Amino acid sequence: MTQPFFADIAPVQYEGPDSANPLAYRHYNPDEIVMGKRMEDHLRFAVAYWHSFAWEGQDPFGGQTFVRPWHPQDRMETARIKADAAFDMFDILGQPYFCWHDADVRPEGDTFAESLSNLTAIIDYFEEKMASRKIKLLWGTANMFSHRRWMAGASTNPDPDVFAYAAATVKTCMDATHRLGGENYVLWGGREGYETLLNTDLGQELDHMGRFLNMVVEYKHKIGFKGTILVEPKPQEPSKHQYDFDAATCIGILRKYGLEGEVKLNLEQGHAILAGHSFEHEIAVAAAEGMLGSIDMNRNDYQSGWDTDQFPNNVPEVALAYYHILKSGGFTTGGTNFDAKLRRQSLDAADLIAAHVGAMDICARGLKAAAAMIEDGGLETALKDRYAGWETPAARAMLDSDFDSIFDRVLSGDIAPEPRSGRQEILENYVNRFV
Ligand code: XLS
Ligand code: NI
Numbered sequence: 516m517t518q519p520f521f522a523d524i525a526p527v528q529y530e531g532p533d534s535a536n537p538l539a540y541r542h543y544n545p546d547e548i549v550m551g552k553r554m555e556d557h558l559r560f561a562v563a564y565w566h567s568f569a570w571e572g573q574d575p576f577g578g579q580t581f582v583r584p585w586h587p588q589d590r591m592e593t594a595r596i597k598a599d600a601a602f603d604m605f606d607i608l609g610q611p612y613f614c615w616h617d618a619d620v621r622p623e624g625d626t627f628a629e630s631l632s633n634l635t636a637i638i639d640y641f642e643e644k645m646a647s648r649k650i651k652l653l654w655g656t657a658n659m660f661s662h663r664r665w666m667a668g669a670s671t672n673p674d675p676d677v678f679a680y681a682a683a684t685v686k687t688c689m690d691a692t693h694r695l696g697g698e699n700y701v702l703w704g705g706r707e708g709y710e711t712l713l714n715t716d717l718g719q720e721l722d723h724m725g726r727f728l729n730m731v732v733e734y735k736h737k738i739g740f741k742g743t744i745l746v747e748p749k750p751q752e753p754s755k756h757q758y759d760f761d762a763a764t765c766i767g768i769l770r771k772y773g774l775e776g777e778v779k780l781n782l783e784q785g786h787a788i789l790a791g792h793s794f795e796h797e798i799a800v801a802a803a804e805g806m807l808g809s810i811d812m813n814r815n816d817y818q819s820g821w822d823t824d825q826f827p828n829n830v831p832e833v834a835l836a837y838y839h840i841l842k843s844g845g846f847t848t849g850g851t852n853f854d855a856k857l858r859r860q861s862l863d864a865a866d867l868i869a870a871h872v873g874a875m876d877i878c879a880r881g882l883k884a885a886a887a888m889i890e891d892g893g894l895e896t897a898l899k900d901r902y903a904g905w906e907t908p909a910a911r912a913m914l915d916s917d918f919d920s921i922f923d924r925v926l927s928g929d930i931a932p933e934p935r936s937g938r939q940e941i942l943e944n945y946v947n948r949f950v
C-alpha cells in the first residue's frame with residue numbers, strides 16, 4: 516500500500532459461493548473457464564476514476580460528504596495522492612482495467628497549457644505505476660461538461676472558440692490514451708444537446724458534431740491509435756435533450772456522417788433506463804448493427820427518474836445483458852466499466868471495495884447464467900421456431916417480389932395467417948431456471 520486510505524484492506528480473493536467474508540469474491544473467479552474463455556477475459560472489468568476517486572459525495576441538495584486524503588483536489592500534490600490510492604484499490608480488487616476523464620486525474624490549470632502540463636505529469640505518473648502492474652487502460656475520455664465553458668455544449672457550442680477548445684482538449688486526451696495503451700477512446704456528449712429550441716439551431720449543431728467526430732477518427736488514424744472510438748448514448752441529464760439520445764439515434768447520426776465503419780457504441784444501463792429502454796434492448800440494437808463496443812455497467816433507480824449510477828445488483832437483468840453480448844461474440848476491445856458510485860452515506864474505504872466486489876460478483880453470476888442459456892440453446896431454438904416460416908422458398912421469394920404479386924397470392928386464397936402464441940411467460944420461466 517502506498518497510501519494509508521486502504522491500509523487495513525487485504526487483496527480480495529475468490530473464496531467461493533459459501534464464503535461469508537464481505538470482502539471476498541464468491542462468484543468472480545478470474546481463471547474459471549466460461550464457454551472456453553477465462554472469466555476475466557470475458558468480463559474485462561474496469562474501475563471508473565471519476566465516481567470512485569473524483570466525486571466527493573455531492574447531490575443536488577447537499578455538498579461534499581466524503582473526506583479523503585486527496586482533498587482538496589485542486590493541486591498536483593493531491594492528484595498524486597489520489598493516483599496512489601486508486602492504484603492501491605486496483606491492487607486490492609485485481610480487476611484488469613481502469614478508465615478516466617482528464618478532469619478526474621489532474622487539477623484544472625489557469626490556462627489550457629497549464630491543464631495540459633498537469634495532465635502530462637499525471638500520465639507520466641500512471642505510466643510509471645502501470646509498468647510494474649498488469650492493470651491496463653480500457654478507455655480515456657475528456658470531461659467536456661463540468662467546467663462552465665462547456666455549459667452550451669462542446670462540439671455543438673454556438674461559439675466557435677469553444678469548438679476549438681473542445682478539439683484541442685480531445686486531441687490531448689486521445690494522445691494520453693494512446694500513450695497508456697488504451698484500448699478504446701470514449702465520447703459522451705453530456706452537453707451536446709440543448710435546453711431550449713428558442714436559442715438553438717439543431718441542424719447546424721448536429722453538423723458540427725458530425726464533423727467533430729470525423730476529426731476524432733482522422734486524428735486516430737494520424738497518430739496510429741489502434742483502439743476503438745466509442746460514442747456513449749444518453750437521452751438527457753445534464754442537457755434537457757441530448758443529440759446522442761439512445762443506441763438507435765446514435766447509429767443514425769453515425770451513418771449520416773459516414774462513421775458507421777469507424778465508431779461503435781458504449782452502452783450504459785442507467786442511460787438505457789432514462790431513454791425508456793431496457794439495457795438488453797440497447798445492447799441488441801447495437802449488436803444488430805455490428806456497433807456493440809463496450810458497456811458502462813451500473814443501475815438506475817426505477818422510481819426516481821434520474822441518473823443514480825448505482826452499482827449493479829440485479830442478476831436477471833445483468834444476465835440478459837451478457838446474453839446479448841455473448842450472442843454477438845463477446846467483447847473485443849470493450850469491457851465492463853463500473854460507471855457507478857457509492858451512495859453518499861457510504862463513507863468508508865471498505866464501502867468502496869465492497870461496492871466493487873458485489874458488482875463483480877453480480878456480473879460473474881450474470882455471465883455464468885448467460886453462458887448456461889447459450890449452451891442449453893433453449894432461447895435460440897424458440898427463436899428459430901418462431902421465424903421458421905421464413906425458411907420456406909415461397910416466403911423468401913416474397914422479399915424479392917413486389918406488392919402486386921404478393922397481392923395475387925393473398926387474393927387467390929393461398930395465404931391464411933394463423934395467429935400463434937408468442938410464449939412469453941414460458942420463455943420468462945425458462946430464463947428464471949438459469950438466474
Ligand atoms: C454520464 C456518463 C459518463 C461517461 C463518460 O452519465 O455515463 O460518466 O461514461 O463521460
Ligand atoms: Ni452515466
Ligand code: NI
Binds near residue numbers: 703811854
Ligand atoms: Ni457512462
